Amino acid sequence: MTGSPAGSLAAFTVAPPVLRALASTEPSAEGSRLVRDIRRSKRLVLLRAVLDAAPGGRSGEAADHWALLEEAERHDPDAVRDVLHYPATGVWAEEALRRLHAPHGPAADLGHLGALAVAAALRAGIGFKATLKPVGGRLALPTLGLLRPARPGPLALTERSWDPDDPAALPLHALPGGRTALDDLDPYRAPGHARPAPVRAARRLTPKGHKRWDTQWAGALTLLERYDTARAGETGLLLRSVVPLSGGSRSSGATLPAAAGSVLARPQAPPALAATLVHEVQHGKLTALADVLTLHTADAAPRHWAPWRADPRPLEGLLHGAYAHLALAGYWQRAALYGARGAWAQHARTRAQVAAVLPVLHSHPQLTPTGREFTAAMAAAERAMDELPPPGDQHAVARRAVDRARRAWYAEHPELAPHEQG
Structure with a gap:
């Protein structure tokens, strides 16, 4: 439109410091x-x-x-x-x-x-x-x-x-505390031609449903601002709408590339909703970055183990999952330092999961040089968490649990083990 910024994605360049900052998820x-x-x-x-x-x-x-x-x-x-x-x-x-x-x-x-x-x-x-x-x-x-x-x-x-x-x-229902809308009205709030069961949008909510969302949203924002002010600000900047998921949805949240700036989520207690927002905002960031940078040239074949999923994942899915969980590990670390109950265990588990797949990502032969730089910066952000470790041996216990899960998964998918390990 007249007066709008240039409409060519090819015109974008990403300076190395910005790439590294984005890769850290911070x-x-x-x-x-x-x-x-x-x-x-x-x-x-x-x-x-x-x-x-x-x-x-x-x-x-x-x-x-x-x-x-x-x-x-x-x-x-x-x-x-x-x-x-x-x-x-x-x-x-x-x-x-x-x-x-x-x-x-x-x-x-x-x-x-x-x-x-x-x-x-x-x-x-x-x-x-x-x-x-x-x-x-x-x-x-x-x-x-x-x-x-x-x-x-x-x-x-x-x-x-x-x-x-x-x-x-x-x-349209406005959620408290900012410009984010709870969208249960727009006919295009979720893609109509491809709605897998885990991310089906809910029908219009009742006033009681809106009030429930207001309470949970306000609580989640309070926690984000208390534990991680920067991520609270990022959520406000990058999230324009939340689309309620239907009651039968198995997923706690989802991000669809076509709906940039939106998250699909089901009603959750504030601590869980805050974590969902942190997780899903990262998917949106990485999707935008991938629109202007090629991070890898791998196909969509599902052949990789991901600690947070039971099914094999393509490289793109593994990268997205590791990126979102890296942000979660940082969020839970800050929450734990603030004194949030159970946060150290969440941090240790999530960090151990990310640490287990980062070597696979960084060594993948189909990463581009930019992708290798990106995953190296992710790994540096994960290692930096050593500066504020959880008390006791929680990190070591979490790593051992992830390693057991990895061995069990490969026992069920032996055909994929040589590719992952070689």
């Missing part, structure tokens, strides 16, 4: 800025691709919606940026582009571009007129919520069409 202003800039650039490239692939290109209905976005941007760039870079917008854009390029199958939901434009115009406070078609009796307005018109058919919209107190409006 929050830094430069690292957070880079992650946000990569996400924004990628989103603009994606949105431009949708506009170019839409029927009529830059002269059809999609172009009219884009023009409204540009007009809103001239009045309030921050509001428009928030709408365009909202996590669910990325899910819609990827799905729309996939359908526009597919020879068969469902048509792309290009009307949602109009919903983006209307949401941006409403937030920018400009006068406008637009007509959109609700889907299933609802019109989603990203970052705002849903409109439920009383009558079916196309809906005429103006700058007075959104009133959070109107019974026809269903506002």
Whole structure:
């Protein structure tokens, strides 16, 4: 869009100090800025691709919606940026582009571009007129919520069409303490074409469900700020929405690349939710970095042991898991130093798991030079934890437990042992 940063991911360079800071998982202003800039650039490239692939290109209905976005941007760039870079917008854009390029199958939901434009115009406070078609009796307005018109058919919209107190409006729920939304409304809050059972988004929550989330979220933020102020700040900067997982979800949390800046999570006690946020934010950071750097050239074959999983993992999955658990080991160490109950055991276990796989990662023949530098910095961050070890022999006990788990896993997967060990 006019006035937006360059839309080419190839233009990004990552200075060695920033790469090492990101590899350590420790929050830094430069690292957070880079992650946000990569996400924004990628989103603009994606949105431009949708506009170019839409029927009529830059002269059809999609172009009219884009023009409204540009007009809103001239009045309030921050509001428009928030709408365009909202996590669910990325899910819609990827799905729309996939359908526009597919020879068969469902048509792309290009009307949602109009919903983006209307949401941006409403937030920018400009006068406008637009007509959109609700889907299933609802019109989603990203970052705002849903409109439920009383009558079916196309809906005429103006700058007075959104009133959070109107019974026809269903506002997006804001979590306490920041800009993060609890998104149980946006139809694109999770990918619709690939929803494995462990990460299925929940339906709209009840007021009781919202209150439960408010309590747990506030408690988790309090713990993060108490134990690890830097990670609390990083979470606020990089996390725009939380999508509740359905009750049957087996996972405590997940991060989907299409929804950059979002975490799917189930309700949890504050200590567990704080750890989930630390873990999932790292996945988002590494995904952004991988958009501009090639860390390895390995395929997706699942052949590696990961102490935190029962199933074999591809190299990409092993790298992501080690990265997220390295951050958890640091978080639990700080929590333990503060006096959090059980934190030393959590730290020792998590650190031992990371230490067990870092040599495999760093010696992998398909790492690029950048990937080798990245994993070396991860290993340095893990070794630095020796400066503040847990009391007694907890670290040694945890290492022995991980080693037993490794031997048991290879006994069940003997066909993978030579590759891992050789």
